[in-house]
Amino acid sequence: MIFAKVIGTVVATQKDKNLDGKKLLLCKEVDHNGNPLNSYHVAVDAVQAGEGSFVLLTYGSAARMTEITKNAPIDAVITAIIDEVDIRKVSK
Template identity: 40%
Template sequence: MFIARVTGSVVSSTKVSSMTGHKLMVVEPYRLEEKKRKSLVTTGRTFIAVDTLGAGENDYVLVVQGSSARLTPETKELPIDAMIIGIVDQVHIDKASVYARKDEK
């Protein structure tokens, strides 16, 4: 599992039928900044993840990959490799807040 920021979405009108109706988001994994450990920074990678929670652009989310992405009732029959399983409200490291969601939905 990792933290990522939603940077966009993917629209695909032609796809396997089991994927119809599933929202696809572009997510960019983040990690803890190495030296000061007071902020999250990008890893420079991107993934496409299925979203069943309603995450929006710029939200930080929890993402699982591989077989874990197919362990929910909504995804057990889908040909997916990554899924958003949570929207992050706060991240605390060494008792300090390194991220707090500003706009609660």
């Protein structure tokens, strides 16, 4: 999974029926400090994320493993809202 920040919403009227009722969010990939990286993804929201949220993004076939996304043509889903990333000094 990767980190992302939600930066917008995507509106589409004409779409596959399996996307009906799903919230499509534009996500910018970020690093663990929240600094923006180059790629972005449009992802379905499975955890009530909102704009500005710092989230965990699951992609590939795993993106269909939530109640909201199962059997839908969806390759990216927001699966968590990040509270904290705890980086410790690593002795090894």
